[in-house]
Amino acid sequence: MASVKFTVKRRLLLLLIIFTTAFLGLTGRLAFIQIVNSGEYQKKAMEQWTKDVKIPSKRGIIYDRNGKKLAISATAYEVLVHPAEVKDKEAVASALSEALDIDKTLLLEKVSKNMSSISIKKKVDSEIVKGLREKELKGVVYTEDSKRFYPQRNFASYVLGFTNVDNLGQDGVEKTFDKYLNGFPGRSIRMTDARNQELPNSDSKYYEAQDGLNLVLTVDEVIQHFAEKAVESTFIEQKAKRVTAIVMEPKTGDILAMAVKDDYDNNDPRKTPDSLLDTWSTLTPDQQYKEMYRIWRNPAVSDIYEPGSTFKIITTAAGLEEKVVTKEDRFYDPGYVIVAGKKLKCWRSNKPHGAQSFVEGVQNSCNPVFIEVGQRLGEDRFYKYIRAFGFGEPTNVQLPGEASGLVMTPAKMGPVELANVSFGQGIAVSPIQLVTAVSAAVNGGYLMEPRIAKKLVDNDGKTVHEFQPKNVRQVISEETSAVVREILESVVAVGTGKSAYVPGYRIGGKTGTAQKAENGRYVSGKYVASFVGFAPANDPQVVVLVVIDEPGGATYYGGQIASPVVKSIISDTLRYLDVKPQYTQAELELMQKPLVTVPEVRNMAYKDAIKILIKNKLQYQLESGEGETSLNSLIVDQIPKPGSSINQDGDVILVVKPIGEN
Numbered sequence: 001m002a003s004v005k006f007t008v009k010r011r012l013l014l015l016l017i018i019f020t021t022a023f024l025g026l027t028g029r030l031a032f033i034q035i036v037n038s039g040e041y042q043k044k045a046m047e048q049w050t051k052d053v054k055i056p057s058k059r060g061i062i063y064d065r066n067g068k069k070l071a072i073s074a075t076a077y078e079v080l081v082h083p084a085e086v087k088d089k090e091a092v093a094s095a096l097s098e099a100l101d102i103d104k105t106l107l108l109e110k111v112s113k114n115m116s117s118i119s120i121k122k123k124v125d126s127e128i129v130k131g132l133r134e135k136e137l138k139g140v141v142y143t144e145d146s147k148r149f150y151p152q153r154n155f156a157s158y159v160l161g162f163t164n165v166d167n168l169g170q171d172g173v174e175k176t177f178d179k180y181l182n183g184f185p186g187r188s189i190r191m192t193d194a195r196n197q198e199l200p201n202s203d204s205k206y207y208e209a210q211d212g213l214n215l216v217l218t219v220d221e222v223i224q225h226f227a228e229k230a231v232e233s234t235f236i237e238q239k240a241k242r243v244t245a246i247v248m249e250p251k252t253g254d255i256l257a258m259a260v261k262d263d264y265d266n267n268d269p270r271k272t273p274d275s276l277l278d279t280w281s282t283l284t285p286d287q288q289y290k291e292m293y294r295i296w297r298n299p300a301v302s303d304i305y306e307p308g309s310t311f312k313i314i315t316t317a318a319g320l321e322e323k324v325v326t327k328e329d330r331f332y333d334p335g336y337v338i339v340a341g342k343k344l345k346c347w348r349s350n351k352p353h354g355a356q357s358f359v360e361g362v363q364n365s366c367n368p369v370f371i372e373v374g375q376r377l378g379e380d381r382f383y384k385y386i387r388a389f390g391f392g393e394p395t396n397v398q399l400p401g402e403a404s405g406l407v408m409t410p411a412k413m414g415p416v417e418l419a420n421v422s423f424g425q426g427i428a429v430s431p432i433q434l435v436t437a438v439s440a441a442v443n444g445g446y447l448m449e450p451r452i453a454k455k456l457v458d459n460d461g462k463t464v465h466e467f468q469p470k471n472v473r474q475v476i477s478e479e480t481s482a483v484v485r486e487i488l489e490s491v492v493a494v495g496t497g498k499s500a501y502v503p504g505y506r507i508g509g510k511t512g513t514a515q516k517a518e519n520g521r522y523v524s525g526k527y528v529a530s531f532v533g534f535a536p537a538n539d540p541q542v543v544v545l546v547v548i549d550e551p552g553g554a555t556y557y558g559g560q561i562a563s564p565v566v567k568s569i570i571s572d573t574l575r576y577l578d579v580k581p582q583y584t585q586a587e588l589e590l591m592q593k594p595l596v597t598v599p600e601v602r603n604m605a606y607k608d609a610i611k612i613l614i615k616n617k618l619q620y621q622l623e624s625g626e627g628e629t630s631l632n633s634l635i636v637d638q639i640p641k642p643g644s645s646i647n648q649d650g651d652v653i654l655v656v657k658p659i660g661e662n
Contacts, residue, residue, distance in 0.1 A: 059163070060180065060183070060211065065254075077124045077142045078119060081111050086111050146167065158171075171400055218454050227569055238548055244546070297401065300430070303430060307427070308558070315377075331356055333356065348364075374421065379410040389447065441484050442485050442488070447475050497509045504582060528548070598616075598642055606630070620654055
């Protein structure tokens with residue numbers, strides 16, 4: 001019996017020791033939590049109680065130079081779900097799937113998660129949210145946000161760019177000026193319990209969001225429309241890979257328009273391209289990204305190409321400024337030049353230009369003439385002018401992804417390389433570089449930094465900052481610039497650029513046709529056709545460059561397919577700018593004659609086309625590529641197009657495919 005009592009006592013003592021030890025341990029732990037480590041746990045509690053809600057700022061509006069809205073922020077919503085409050089998860093997932101076009105299985109997985117809140121979709125349109133509210137879905141909440149909206153969809157795509165789901169600029173001026181447009185988000189801070197209800201007598205704070213500044217561009221919406229219309233029709237008609245046009249105000253460097261086709265819808269920049277719909281699912285994510293990047297890439301600033309004969313403007317300006325050539329200097333073109341044992345042909349080698357003055361050489365775009373001017377300048381002097389005109393470095397146009405181009409240094413420029421560069425081969429430039437350099441050649445000699453942004457304004461219309469025109473340097477004298485304008489005006493009047501002629505306006509310009517190079521070799525059948533024009537020639541208000549990449553039509557010469565595009569843009573722009581035409585007596589007399597509908601003469605023999613034009617009381621001018629022309633040569637294009645109305649005895653330019661031309 002005594003043994004049993006002793007055993008019970010021992011067990012009770014053991015239990016007492018265990019409970020005492022546990023109690024002391026818990027007391028020690030509690031003391032450690034509440035006294036020693038109280039700060040850390042108080043911080044964690046505060047984090048659980050504190051509800052910090054970000055209040056998005058309203059992104060600034062993007063305007064054209066005249067106050068037309070090009071990009072705005074529309075009201076949108078973020079759809080969130082509090083899973084603990086969702087009673088019928090199947091019904092909620094089904095309703096959200098139908099309204100938001102999201103896979104139901106994925107949504108069911110989300111609404112079943114053990115989380116206080118989960119985002120379902122951002123940037124949801126007001127109308128969709130309105131429909132969801134009517135369904136009174138328990139546990140689904142909607143927080144107000146803003147969504148970037150471009151009223152004209154793909155208008156000026158590469159200038160404007162686009163934003164991501166967080167309203168951050170991803171391309172175009174949306175990216176370049178993101179820190180000004182985006183503003184600063186606000187915050188709502190309050191203390192809540194587990195049911196998300198505000199705690200009584202808690203301290204809450206509200207910090208109002210600061211809206212972004214509004215951006216005013218140099219782009220003119222009307223001129224941009226002119227450029228977009230002309231570029232789109234050319235892109236379709238010429239079956240081109242890409243067509244680019246830039247309109248610049250030469251005295252300020254202001255970009256009045258920048259149009260590129262093919263383009264994308266800024267409201268849905270990640271939409272699968274129509275041309276890849278059938279194969280998109282077979283591409284890897286990396287391949288898909290590369291395809292989207294190719295679409296977003298702005299060729300006006302990011303792509304480089306051999307400019308061909310448009311670069312002869314630079315050779316002309318440098319030669320005249322250095323006085324190694326004058327307008328009256330005489331040259332002889334046998335159809336080719338031998339340089340360091342290499343035969344360099346003129347573009348019309350089968351029908352050489354023969355004896356000609358320098359002005360006639362420019363009008364004819366004769367390669368041997370420019371080779372000789374380049375030789376007179378020499379590698380060092382020519383390179384100095386190439387760099388002075390801005391080639392080989394970015395123009396600082398304030399658009400993403402600008403290329404520097406490729407310029408050969410004098411140390412690497414041998415006699416053949418010097419000759420090639422003099423007529424626009426062996427050098428790679430971007431369209432923005434070329435239009436900026438040509439502007440300098442005709443505006444009095446001043447290289448202006450391209451300007452895409454005019455100013456930043458607040459919501460009251462007050463100017464916060466103005467981006468002033470920047471004169472980088474004077475490249476040539478005003479006297480030389482005047483001579484360049486005079487010579488280039490003659491190119492349109494009587495030379496290879498006559499397709500850009502507009503009655504009543506003095507227009508100057510230069511054609512360009514260059515074979516494309518890939519992997520260090522020129523590719524047969526791939527060309528870049530271009531034309532750069534300016535007007536009025538005596539006091540330039542606009543410079544227009546059009547570049548047609550890989551035209552797939554009947555011809556590929558810049559004078560035949562690019563100059564009419566420049567003509568269209570210049571003609572519309574000058575009238576819009578209220579530049580009054582000044583007609584010559586001959587033009588006035590022609591305008592008094594009755595209108596005639598231009599007949600269809602394409603795909604006819606030259607001799608048959610002439611007969612039809614004469615029958616319709618119309619004159620004609622002939623444009624042909626390299627090769628011999630005969631009465632049986634095929635008419636591959638005509639300017640103006642069939643169905644157009646022109647005055648009786650007006651000129652129809654016939655584009656002929658010469659015998660022997662591929």
